[in-house]
Amino acid sequence: MPAGLALLAAALAAPPAEVRPNATLPPLVTYELVESTRSVTPAGERTVSVGGTVVARGGDARWELAHGTFPRSSATSVVADRDGLMLLDGEAKAAARAAPSDFADLFLGRPSDPGSAAPAVRGVSAVLRKDGDGRPFQDRPTSRFRLEAAWTVVLSSPGRITRVKTEATGIVESVEIPEAQTPLDSLHRLLPTRGAAREALDAELAKVTGLPVFVEISVTSTSSTEAPGIPSGVEPPPKPLTAHSTVTRRVRSLATRPGVRGDEARVAVPEGFRSLSLDRLLVGRAMP
Numbered sequence: 001m002p003a004g005l006a007l008l009a010a011a012l013a014a015p016p017a018e019v020r021p022n023a024t025l026p027p028l029v030t031y032e033l034v035e036s037t038r039s040v041t042p043a044g045e046r047t048v049s050v051g052g053t054v055v056a057r058g059g060d061a062r063w064e065l066a067h068g069t070f071p072r073s074s075a076t077s078v079v080a081d082r083d084g085l086m087l088l089d090g091e092a093k094a095a096a097r098a099a100p101s102d103f104a105d106l107f108l109g110r111p112s113d114p115g116s117a118a119p120a121v122r123g124v125s126a127v128l129r130k131d132g133d134g135r136p137f138q139d140r141p142t143s144r145f146r147l148e149a150a151w152t153v154v155l156s157s158p159g160r161i162t163r164v165k166t167e168a169t170g171i172v173e174s175v176e177i178p179e180a181q182t183p184l185d186s187l188h189r190l191l192p193t194r195g196a197a198r199e200a201l202d203a204e205l206a207k208v209t210g211l212p213v214f215v216e217i218s219v220t221s222t223s224s225t226e227a228p229g230i231p232s233g234v235e236p237p238p239k240p241l242t243a244h245s246t247v248t249r250r251v252r253s254l255a256t257r258p259g260v261r262g263d264e265a266r267v268a269v270p271e272g273f274r275s276l277s278l279d280r281l282l283v284g285r286a287m288p
Contacts, residue, residue: 170217
């Protein structure tokens, strides 16, 4: 066989070249993320959990749930980039732009129905302070932060005033891995607060540096009701009701590898997804 044909045959028979890492591309980080809330109330016990795989690259990220959807929506994954967030409904192949506050609101439960009750938030206090070293995360040192917060929600309606006093205490442990940090690190969605309490907690939780790999916050709420204007002794006041919740966030199995061409697709909206308004992905809205 002529030498030229031999070389051509050898080239065709050789396996395709492997995709090689490129030092100029951002590294790719993957980890498992689970966030859950376990609540014990007079009505019983309930646990709500969302978890799946996060892929991070150059400050962008995608969180794909292993099963189910994000609260109050049909979204099965979320993409975070410099422009905000995109909620993705994998079954309907639909995407909706959302602000970080919109995403956090999904975890806060349904807002109160408008009516005669006028909620007010009072007695707000929130402090986050550094608390030394945390437990090692995959042989990496961590920093520990301790949160202490309290607030009271007052609901006023004709002939009735209800006060719900809430206290929250807990710890946040974070690790310095700059290539893993993205907008999905926000802890604002972990605590169900509104108004002045939310503003105070957001400001304190924003002080956490690094990637939060472990969070555990204990929340206790006590509600009491009084009826102004009704003579005392007519009937005994209702007993205060107490609810307790434990909020957790855990990161596991974090891995980093050098970047390669095509990684950008792993933190982007997949091809073929149509763009919809956010309300079309909320529960109760029919998809066409």
